[in-house]
Amino acid sequence: MRRTASPLSLILLGLGTFLLVLAPLLAWYVEPRAAVNPIDIDTTAVYKGTGSVFDTEELETVPDQRITVTQRVRGNVAESERSGRAAVWDVTTTVDTDKSLPAADPHDALEFVPHRWVMDRKTTKPVHCCGEKPYIEGEAYLKFPFDVHKRSYQWWDNSLGSTVTLHYRGAKRIQGYKGYRFTGTVAPAKVGTRLVPGSIVGQPNRPQVLAEEWYSNHGIELVVDQTTGRVIYAQVGPKRTLRAPGAKKDAVVLLDSRKIAFTTGTQKDAVAQAKRDSGQLRAVGATLPIGAAVTGFVLAAVGGVLVVRGRKRPDSPETPDVHRVPVTM
Secondary structure, eight states: OEEEOOHHHHHHHHHHHHHHHHHHHIIIIIHHHHOOOOSSOEEEEEEEEEEEEEETTTTEEEEEEEEEEEEEEEEOHHHHHHHSSEEEEEEEEEEEEGGGOSOSSGGGSSEEEEEEEEEETTTOOBOOOTTOBSOOOSSBSSBOOSSOOSSOEEEEETTTTEEEEEEEEEEEEETTEEEEEEEEEEEEEEEEEEEEOGGGGTOTTOSOEEEEEEEEEEEEEEEEOTTTOBEEEEEEOEEEEEEOTTOSSOSEEEEEEEEEEEOHHHHHHHHHHHHHHHHHHHIIIIIHHHHHHHHHHHHHHHHHHHHHHOEEEOOOOOOOOOOOOOOOO
């Protein structure tokens, strides 16, 4: 008897070996390259709340105004590709009251702030190139790094022009989806100057004054998807005031709100995108590698056993020599 491997056993062994090689390749090579910040992003986040707003026509602060903050983020694909490793995002933030909405031009808003954020596509750390403005620092801004940990992060506050420490405060569900919650506050800080009539800051005898602009934040709350670092909920409490040069107290309030937060629609959109992106990363980094490893092990084991056993076939009998005997007549 002799043993020969069947085609099926060889196929099973080959397929199992392929899947065993594929599993770590997916986890250690493909998944890290899939976890990158996009360069073609185009999203809009809308915040709403109420608060006090300075009316430039009445030259006084008006309370109980509805406030809408619109933040649009668009990826600059050409700049990103030229940089080689960075994602270049152009950001516009507008602040409006019902009086300035709807606005045909964002420049007509109560406040209009354009800027550019450039980050490493893998780590989300700031990259200082490509016309970045302002000089952004910290670990997080419009999003957190991938694989968010339960620790404090340095978050860039564009209104402050510096970083703020946000502390981990446990998990929180947004629209039924669990994320990591981070909170922080901003103490009053001088952030610039503004030329205004002297009467606004308590100096009526001076036609114009280079007043000091101060900023603080009653409370910042961000809820972040753990896998992707996407912000699925944001709430802020900004306060902007003016002071006379060198004064210790605020002279006028430009904006003051205890709570301006993501609308329900923005929350749902952010959660849907977080579910999609984190699901894809989990599939490539965990689900598919584990499935490939288990299936590959089973197939390789079965194929190996079949190869070892082979198919038993009887040896062919030896053909006896046949000698022709000449026939004579």
